[in-house]
Every structure is written in C-alpha cells, then in structure tokens.
Amino acid sequence: MLGRPALRETRLPRLSAAACRSSFGTTSVNRTKYDATLKNLKIGKHTRVIFxxxxxxxxxxxxxxxxxxxxxxxxxxxPGRGGEHLGLPVLPSVKKAVEVLKPDATGIYVAAHQAPAAIEEAIEAEVPLIVAVAEHIPLHDILRIHSMLKTQSASRLVGANSPGIISSVGKCRIGFQPLPCFEPGKVGIVAKSGTLSYEGRFFIPLDTRLHRHFAPALGRVSALASAAISLSGTGLVDGLKILVEDEETEAIAICGEIGGFAEMEVAEWIQEYRSRIGNPKPIAAVVAGVNAVPGRVMGHAGAFALPGEPDASAKAKALEDAGVAVINHPSRFGPVLKTLLSGSQTQSGNGIASLRATAAMQQRRTLHTFAAKRPLPRAWHQKVTPRQGTTENRRNLYLDRDVALDVLRQQDIDVLETPDNVSDSVQHLLAVSINRATSSPCIITSPTTSDIDEAARSFDFDYPVHGVPDLAPIIPDILKTLNLGEGSLVTLSTLIHQLVDLFTSKEAFLLQTHIAAPAPDHKTVQITHAHLGFDDAAHHSGKRQADIHALRDVSLEDAAEVSAEPDGIVYIKLGGGGGDQLGTADESHNIGTLVNGAGLAMNTVDALADAGGKAANFLDTGGKATSETVKRSFEVILGDERVKCIFVNIFGGLTLGDMIARGIVLAFRDLEEQLATIPVVVRIRGTNEAEGQKIIADSGLAGLYAFDNFDEAAAKAVELAKRSS
Incomplete structure (x- = not known):
C-alpha cells in the first residue's frame, strides 16, 4: 500500500426530509418544471429583496x-434573531420572512460552509429568486441542491460563486457587482466570468466624461445574470431567453470561458432564435481560455474542462457559426455592438478584425512613460516563505497515477497489477464525472481510451442523496458502448458501483480510468490506469475529506505555483516546465502577467497571443486583491527567469485602481534589483483609475509604462519583451 494513510469512510450530511421526498431524476419532465422558474429572473423596482x-x-x-x-x-x-437592522425587520427564519415580508428574491450572504443550508432553506420556503454569491461551496453540496431544484417549479437559483444579477434600469442589485459600472442602458450581459463582465460593461456604456465617442442611445448594461461555478443554477441560455424578450434590451453581450457546454448550447439556441426572428437582436461574445493549460483549473471553480467538453476555440467557432460577433477582448464590446446596432456591419462573426482597429481608436489613446530617479534599493530574498494562516486558493486535487491506483485498491476495486503489459487497443475509457449541461453526475464511456472518440457516450444518473443510486437501467447500454462481451456484465457492474460510491463518498469531480478485460477469461474487468480529481472546497470549506487531501504530494508540483497559494494567488506557468506540464520550458513565453480575476486573466493571455506575444504565466490575484497581494504577485512572477517584461492588466471593479497602483509602487521599491532590467507595463481602468494613474505618475519610477488602452499596452509589452530577449 506504499505506506499511504488508509481512507476513512466519509459521507456528506443528508439533506432535510423535505429534500428527500422524491427521487431526483434528470428527466425532461423535471427539467421542464425548473424551466418554469425562468420568469423569476425579471427583476426591477418591483422586486422585494431580503438578505x-x-x-x-x-x-x-x-x-x-x-x-x-x-x-x-x-x-x-x-437565524434565531429578531428586531431591526438598518431600520428594516430581521426575522429568525426564511419561512417567517416569507410570511411577513413576502419577498420576490433573497440574496445569500453567508460563508461557503453555511451556504448550502441557506440555499436549501430558501428553496423549501419557495422564495422565487435565490442568489448565492459565496465562493468555494463544496461541489457535491451543489449537486444535491440541483437535485432539489429539478423537482420543483417555485424557486430559481443564480449562482453559486456568482456576482449575482442586476438591473440598472430597474435599480435592483442582488449580488456584489461594482455599482459605478451601471447606468440605465440598452445592452444586457450574460456571463460566466465576473471580471470579464465588469470590463465589458464598462466599455459598452455611455459616460460623457470617459466615453464621449459612444452614442447616448447605447447606454450602460441593463441586466446581468452570471455564475462561475462548475454547476450554476442559471446558465447562459437562461439569461439569453430573458434578454431577447426584454423590450428595453436592444443588444446582448456574452462572456464565456472554458468549462462545460454552455457556449455550445448558446450557439445552438442562437441559431434557432435567428431562424425564427425577422430582426434578431445583435449579439457579441468573448470566450476566455484559448491558451488555458489542459487539465488545470484556471482560477475559479468552473474554469476547467472535463472529459468530452469542448475547448475555448471550439466554443468561439460555434458562436461565430451561429452569427455571433466574436471578439477577443471585452473592451471591444462597445464599438462592435454600436456598429451592429447602427446596421453598418452584418452580424456574421466576420470582419471583427477590422472592427478591432475601430475599437482601439475609440478608446482613450494616452501613454505615460515615467523616467526619473529610482528609490533606494532594499533587500529582497529569492526564496519566499509562504505566510501562514491564509486561505489556499487551490480548486482541486489530482492524484498521480500510482497514488490514484493505490486509492482504488484501498477501496477493494480490482486494479490490474501489470497494466503496462496490456495493449492500448483493448483498453477502454470509463469515468465518473459531472454533466454540466444537466447538473447531474454521469458515467462517461468510450470504446477507446479517448474522451473525444465519436463513439464516446455520457450516461446521467440520479445523485444519491441517501443510499445508492439505481444504475441497473444504464449498465447494459454502458456495456455495449465499451464493446465488452456479455460475460463482462457482472464485473463491470460491480466496478461501476464501486466507482460511483467512491465518487460520492470522497466528493470527487472526476474519476477517469482505463479498463480492460484481459486474458485468460476476458470476463473480469480491471482498471489499468487512473486519473482521479477531488473537490478541494469539500476539504477547505466543508472541513471534510482530510484523508484524501493528505495524499497531495507538493514535491511533484511546481514550487512557485505552490508558494503562491497561501496568499490567495492562482499562479500557473505557461509554455512548459511548470506544474502538470511536461517538457522543457519554452523561452519564448517571456511576458509575465498580473491580472485580477480568473476570466480576465485567461483573456489577457489570449489577447497577448493575438498581439504577437507569449505569456509566461496565468496569474489571478483574486477579485479582491490588496496592495500586499500585488507585491507578492511580482515576487512570484520574477521567480521565472524567462520573464523579460511584466504586463499588469487591472480592471477596477471591486478591486480599486488606486490600491493596485500602491501595490505596484510597493513592489518596485522592495524589488529594486530584480526590476532594474524588467520593464513593467500597467493598464488600469475602471474604479479609481485616475487616482491609480496619478499614484504611478507621482512615484518617479523608471521602467514603468502606464496605458489606458489595452491594445497599446499589449503591443508595448510585446515590444519590450522582444527587445529584452
């Protein structure tokens, strides 16, 4: 057993009796019941909100x-309280609040480990709209909540891990969207990324001080519903259905990214919409993650691809084919939608490259280059000691093959002792994972070991709220898709039940195996290879599964990536040589990136590639970065010897531009020696951008270049990186 700790049997706490009254299926009937709650997304002045x-x-x-x-x-x-708060009544339960206050919506502002119970309470009380903003809610808790949602037609969920929903026309915010970005307007956004949508909203609108070039009729965003978790209660198509029917919405922007099938569903839905509507509303989209690292979670809970899911490029292509104007940066939403609304550009997805030039012209073309005396040097140590007591920002745990196979053996699952002797031609794919299209657990099969084989199939099953799921109806079909003989049925059935039990008991999001039925009998199905992934939130938020997460071996991971975690920073090296990537590091990946927010960080890497550069890393400081976080990010980036220039791309939504600027100045003063030969290009837009730019201008620091325009900033970063190489 390789001396590894034995795994304890750990089960999730059960839902309440109300949640268990019926079997939780994924049938079209159940889906239709939940679809009846779409109307609850129509918020405005009339919406009575509780918290x-x-x-x-x-x-x-x-x-x-x-x-x-x-x-x-x-x-x-x-809970348990009464009286008043902010001059408004406080009730001890959601049920009582519904009786007394008759709310149309509830915003859930509790910690991640408390959020599942709060959502469940709101569903049982039949609150029409439930908005959950907490990050890091354990994935299997969300799976169980979806089991509840599918059996009812009263409550609609937005989130979790979501900025929420907002109507700037109706002055109704349920979430934590930065209010300076919102004024009444004609454009609606549906998004899977908070930061991408914030920047997109900023450039869509009219603000006579900052955006005189936009027509007043365009206005600011009128509505938004977004979610960034592996399973969201309201998806992109749901938001589109509301916005196309809204008389005040004249154009729509979509912010997509890697993970799931939502963008493919959007493309299919838009094709149908455009075929039946004589004058469809113009739609533009951005899809982040074209250059994401396969198998890695790029910053937040939903930003990774499971077996069989499309990559970002495939999503962008599908949207283009559906007639959506696909752009590569959210700052282009404004000019592209303005052009489409004027009727001077057909919405075919073509010609967007020419519109990019227009977008660049319409942004403020201001360049500040600061060259002055440097501050006194200070000591800096290459070796960084992680600070203690902070929350790790890891999103999952993958086990290497040997450890994964050992875990399976501990569960009495049949693992072939000499797997390397089995030909690839007789091995098959068998996985337990999540169908994000149906918010259900599923079994994925393929007659080969490829999840993109045309014969690959996915079989949903009911989430086992208690007891074991009934898998008997689907196992014969699974046997057929695997091209196994009838004699393998018994051992295959046992194996599937064991994997599903491990999936639920240890809160996995992916149990991917290769199986074979080797000689002599060709009836005993055994595992030859395993790739197992477990939900980190179950451990850090739910305080469960400590034994499985104790199996993490950080010696097999990139030291810099690991060292950034305690500071809430998600850092992933690009171009090989780091983390899960194999091979020698590519020296052409020489632009360090520092960005706030996962979606914007992915998009920055993509847009740099379009500008002719190669990012050395993905770095998400988090949506609520501090000056210390920015300084720490510089330290991590500078640990990569390939970096010849650092590109800081910050949109000030929740993160304030002046705070970021102070962090940059702090980093320059503390990292004097390292930054002596590394230029830094800074783009700060959004909240407190003027204050931030002034702090940089007044700092008197050389080697620091500040821009307002993304295209100019990216071009300068590429130029400086090439010049220094």
Whole structure:
C-alpha cells in the first residue's frame, strides 16, 4: 500500500426530509418544471429583496450600498434573531420572512460552509429568486441542491460563486457587482466570468466624461445574470431567453470561458432564435481560455474542462457559426455592438478584425512613460516563505497515477497489477464525472481510451442523496458502448458501483480510468490506469475529506505555483516546465502577467497571443486583491527567469485602481534589483483609475509604462519583451 494513510469512510450530511421526498431524476419532465422558474429572473423596482445573513458584516455593507442605489430591500434573516437592522425587520427564519415580508428574491450572504443550508432553506420556503454569491461551496453540496431544484417549479437559483444579477434600469442589485459600472442602458450581459463582465460593461456604456465617442442611445448594461461555478443554477441560455424578450434590451453581450457546454448550447439556441426572428437582436461574445493549460483549473471553480467538453476555440467557432460577433477582448464590446446596432456591419462573426482597429481608436489613446530617479534599493530574498494562516486558493486535487491506483485498491476495486503489459487497443475509457449541461453526475464511456472518440457516450444518473443510486437501467447500454462481451456484465457492474460510491463518498469531480478485460477469461474487468480529481472546497470549506487531501504530494508540483497559494494567488506557468506540464520550458513565453480575476486573466493571455506575444504565466490575484497581494504577485512572477517584461492588466471593479497602483509602487521599491532590467507595463481602468494613474505618475519610477488602452499596452509589452530577449 506504499505506506499511504488508509481512507476513512466519509459521507456528506443528508439533506432535510423535505429534500428527500422524491427521487431526483434528470428527466425532461423535471427539467421542464425548473424551466418554469425562468420568469423569476425579471427583476426591477418591483422586486422585494431580503438578505440571508442580514446582520453580518458583508451583508450589511452590501445592503447599505444597494439601498442607496435604489434596491427595494425589505428586511432580512439571521437565524434565531429578531428586531431591526438598518431600520428594516430581521426575522429568525426564511419561512417567517416569507410570511411577513413576502419577498420576490433573497440574496445569500453567508460563508461557503453555511451556504448550502441557506440555499436549501430558501428553496423549501419557495422564495422565487435565490442568489448565492459565496465562493468555494463544496461541489457535491451543489449537486444535491440541483437535485432539489429539478423537482420543483417555485424557486430559481443564480449562482453559486456568482456576482449575482442586476438591473440598472430597474435599480435592483442582488449580488456584489461594482455599482459605478451601471447606468440605465440598452445592452444586457450574460456571463460566466465576473471580471470579464465588469470590463465589458464598462466599455459598452455611455459616460460623457470617459466615453464621449459612444452614442447616448447605447447606454450602460441593463441586466446581468452570471455564475462561475462548475454547476450554476442559471446558465447562459437562461439569461439569453430573458434578454431577447426584454423590450428595453436592444443588444446582448456574452462572456464565456472554458468549462462545460454552455457556449455550445448558446450557439445552438442562437441559431434557432435567428431562424425564427425577422430582426434578431445583435449579439457579441468573448470566450476566455484559448491558451488555458489542459487539465488545470484556471482560477475559479468552473474554469476547467472535463472529459468530452469542448475547448475555448471550439466554443468561439460555434458562436461565430451561429452569427455571433466574436471578439477577443471585452473592451471591444462597445464599438462592435454600436456598429451592429447602427446596421453598418452584418452580424456574421466576420470582419471583427477590422472592427478591432475601430475599437482601439475609440478608446482613450494616452501613454505615460515615467523616467526619473529610482528609490533606494532594499533587500529582497529569492526564496519566499509562504505566510501562514491564509486561505489556499487551490480548486482541486489530482492524484498521480500510482497514488490514484493505490486509492482504488484501498477501496477493494480490482486494479490490474501489470497494466503496462496490456495493449492500448483493448483498453477502454470509463469515468465518473459531472454533466454540466444537466447538473447531474454521469458515467462517461468510450470504446477507446479517448474522451473525444465519436463513439464516446455520457450516461446521467440520479445523485444519491441517501443510499445508492439505481444504475441497473444504464449498465447494459454502458456495456455495449465499451464493446465488452456479455460475460463482462457482472464485473463491470460491480466496478461501476464501486466507482460511483467512491465518487460520492470522497466528493470527487472526476474519476477517469482505463479498463480492460484481459486474458485468460476476458470476463473480469480491471482498471489499468487512473486519473482521479477531488473537490478541494469539500476539504477547505466543508472541513471534510482530510484523508484524501493528505495524499497531495507538493514535491511533484511546481514550487512557485505552490508558494503562491497561501496568499490567495492562482499562479500557473505557461509554455512548459511548470506544474502538470511536461517538457522543457519554452523561452519564448517571456511576458509575465498580473491580472485580477480568473476570466480576465485567461483573456489577457489570449489577447497577448493575438498581439504577437507569449505569456509566461496565468496569474489571478483574486477579485479582491490588496496592495500586499500585488507585491507578492511580482515576487512570484520574477521567480521565472524567462520573464523579460511584466504586463499588469487591472480592471477596477471591486478591486480599486488606486490600491493596485500602491501595490505596484510597493513592489518596485522592495524589488529594486530584480526590476532594474524588467520593464513593467500597467493598464488600469475602471474604479479609481485616475487616482491609480496619478499614484504611478507621482512615484518617479523608471521602467514603468502606464496605458489606458489595452491594445497599446499589449503591443508595448510585446515590444519590450522582444527587445529584452
């Protein structure tokens, strides 16, 4: 057993009796029941909102902002409490709040480990719209919640891990979207990435001070629903259905990214929509993650591809084929949609390259180059000691092959002792994972070991809220897709049940195996290879599965990537040589990137590639980065000797531009020696951008280039990197 710790049997806590009253299926009937709640997304001045966790610090701050903006918050819930808060009633339960306050929507502002129970309580109380903003909710808790949602037609969920939903026309915010980005307008956004949507919203609108070149009729975003978790309660198509029917929405922007099938579903839906509507609304889209590292979670919970899921390029191609104007950066939404609305450009997805030049012209063309005296040098140590007591920002745990096979053996699963002797031609793919299109667990099969084989199939099954799922109806079909003989049925059935049990008991998101039925009997199905992935949130948020996560071996991972985790930074090396990537590092990947937000970080890497450069890394400081986080990010980036230039691309939504600027100045002063030969290109837009640019201008630092325009900033970074190579 290689001396590894034995795995304890760990089960999820059961849902309440109300959640278990019926079997939870994925049939079209159940889907239709939940589809009946789409109308609940139509928020506005009429929407009566309550907050769960109302008296907490985060909820209080958000409620004050939202009320001042115009949101009709009528009270809230704090378990076991009563009285008033912010001059509004506090009720002890959601059920009581529904009786007294008659809300149309609830915003859930509690920690991740409390959020599943809060969502369940809201579903049982039949609140029409439930918005969950918490990150890091354990994935299997969300799977169970979807089991509840599918059996009812009263409540609609937005989230979790979502900025929420907002109507700037109706002055209703349920979430934490940065309010300076919103004014009444004609454009709606549906998004899987908060930061991409924030930047997209900023450039869509009219602001007479910053965007005089936009026509007043275009306005700012009128509505948004987004989610960035592996399983979202409301998807992109759901948002589109609302926006195309909304009389005040004249154009739509979509922010997509790797992970799941949502963008493919959107493309199919848009094709149908455009075929039946004589004058369809113009639609533009951006899809982040073209250059994402396969198998890695790129910053947030949903940003990774499971077996059989399309990559970002395939998604962009499908959208283009559906007639969507696909752009490569959210700053281009404004000019592209303006052109489409004017009727001067057909919405075919073609000609966007020519529109990029227009987009660049329409952004402010301001370049500041600061060359002045340098501050005094300070000591800096190449070896970084991670700070203790902070939250890790890892999104999953993958086990290497030997450890994965050992885990299977501990579960009494039949593993072939000499797998390398089995020909690839007689091996097959068998995996337990998640169907993000149906929000259900599924079994994936292929007669070969490839998940992109045309004969590959996916079989949904009901999430086992208690007991074991009934897999008997699908196992004969699985046997056929694997091209195994009838004599293998018994051992295949046993294996599938064992894998499903491991999937649920240890809260996995992927159990990918290769199987074979070798000689002499060709009836005993055994595993020859395993790639196992487990949900990190179950451990860090749910305080479960410590034994499985103790199997992580950081010595097999890139030291710099590991060292960034305790600071809340997601850092992934690109171009080989780091993390899960094999081979020698590619020296042409020489631009270090520092970005706030996973979607924007992926998109920055993609847009740099379009500009002729190659990013050395993906780095997401997190949506709420601090000056210290920015300085720490510089340290991590500078540890890569390939880096010849650093590109800082910050959109100030929740993250403030002046705070980022202070972090950059702090990094320059503390990392004087290392930055002496590494130029830094900074682009700060959004909240407090003027203050941030002034801090940089007044710093007197050489080697620092500040831009407003993304294209100019990217071109300068590419130029400087090539010059230094």
């Amino acid at each position: 769960q966790g109302f008296t907490g610090r985060q909820a209080t701050a958000n409620a004050k902002e939202s009320i001042a903006w115009g949101t009709n918050i009528v009270g809230g819930v704090t």
